[in-house]
Amino acid sequence: MRSNTTSITKKQTASVQSRGDSVNKMILIGRFVAAPELRETSSGKHVTTARVAVNGEAEADFFDLVLWGQLADFATTYLGKGSLVYVEGRLASRQCQATDGSSRRTVEIVANRLQALSSKSASEAPAV
Numbered sequence: 001m002r003s004n005t006t007s008i009t010k011k012q013t014a015s016v017q018s019r020g021d022s023v024n025k026m027i028l029i030g031r032f033v034a035a036p037e038l039r040e041t042s043s044g045k046h047v048t049t050a051r052v053a054v055n056g057e058a059e060a061d062f063f064d065l066v067l068w069g070q071l072a073d074f075a076t077t078y079l080g081k082g083s084l085v086y087v088e089g090r091l092a093s094r095q096c097q098a099t100d101g102s103s104r105r106t107v108e109i110v111a112n113r114l115q116a117l118s119s120k121s122a123s124e125a126p127a128v
Contacts, residue, residue: 026109028063028087029117030054036067038076048072049108052087064108065089071114079116088113 030052038048048067053060065087067075079085089111098104 024090026063026087026089026091028052028054028085028109030063030085030087032075032079032081032083032085033062035080036072036075038072045069046072048076050075052085064106066092066108066110067114068110071111074116075114082118084117086113086115086117087111 033051033053036048036050038046040046046069050065050067052063052065054063055061087109089109091107092110093105093107095103095105
């Protein structure tokens with residue numbers, strides 16, 4: 001008799017065990033609240049932050065994204081305000097110092113995959 005459970009390969013089992021018993025993965029489909037703007041770190045890496053609105057049951061939920069490297073380049077080149085996107089990433093929190101000296105904590109999604117489900121509108125696209 002065969003079991004109805006899904007079999008897991010030894011490689012998959014080793015992968016799960018090496019990370020412990022926790023999972024940190026976020027998947028969103030939503031729209032950019034504003035056009036992302038490309039920045040460059042002092043070491044020359046490209047980065048952008050963006051906010052994505054996701055429809056909730058009663059109202060929209062907003063999530064802050066951090067995009068690095070090619071994802072940042074892609075987002076700033078091809079996506080704008082209102083663009084529908086699919087995002088995969090991990091949840092990360094960091095602590096920073098506010099201008100008044102108080103300590104602030106922020107939670108962001110650091111994306112490792114970004115897929116455009118729509119693009120900039122025709123009025124926003126550069127003329128060819």
